[in-house]
Amino acid sequence: MKTVRTWILLADGTRARIVCNTGPGKGLEEVRGMEFEGDNSRSGDIMADRPGRTFDSAGAHRHAMEPHSDPQREAKRSFAAELVATLQDQLQDQAFDRLVLVAAPATLGDIRKALPKPLLAVVYAEIAKDLVHIPNQELGDHLADVLAV
Structure with a gap:
């Protein structure tokens, strides 16, 4: 009978790792080369410059412009897309x-x-939980509802 390899992706917005389970009672093992670090910059670091300025439509007043998107949020979306691309390749x-x-x-x-x-x-x-920092020995308790580790 073929061993079923279950990969568990543990991720937050800036870090991720993958562990593998090969069956009930087999525990979890780190998958080599499957630890990821995204951009951990704070919004203030990314947007250190003053915001752009614009003129009033009528008059000589100027106003600061708000950014159209949150660079930190965009970095997290990009990180998620990179993880998915790696998983697809694997x-x-x-x-x-x-x-x-x-x-x-x-x-x-x-x-x-x-x-x-x-x-x-x-x-x-x-599972919608941030468990990326939990040691492998303790992950089994968190995964018990979906996987017999």
């Missing part, structure tokens, strides 16, 4: 059979939006 290489997504709620939403159909087909479960 799925094509048959590195895993099932996928469990465990991410902070906003990050989980970003990942969901970026998932292509082939990857979506192997998603076994989703």
Whole structure:
């Protein structure tokens, strides 16, 4: 009987790692080369310059302009898209059979939006929690509802 390899993606907006489970009672092992760091800059660091200025439509008054998007939020969306691209490549290489997504709620939403159909087909479960900093030995308790570790 073939061993089912379940990858668990643990992510927040700036960090991610992947662990693998090969069956009930087998525990979790880090997948080598599958630790990721995104841009951890604060909005204030990214937008250190003063905002642009604009003139009143009538008169000589000037006003500061607000940015159209939050650069920090965009960086997190981009990070999620990079994670999905890596997972897609690994799925094509048959590195895993099932996928469990465990991410902070906003990050989980970003990942969901970026998932292509082939990857979506192997998603076994989703957990909206930030567990990226939890040691592997303690993850089993958090995953008990979806996976027998």
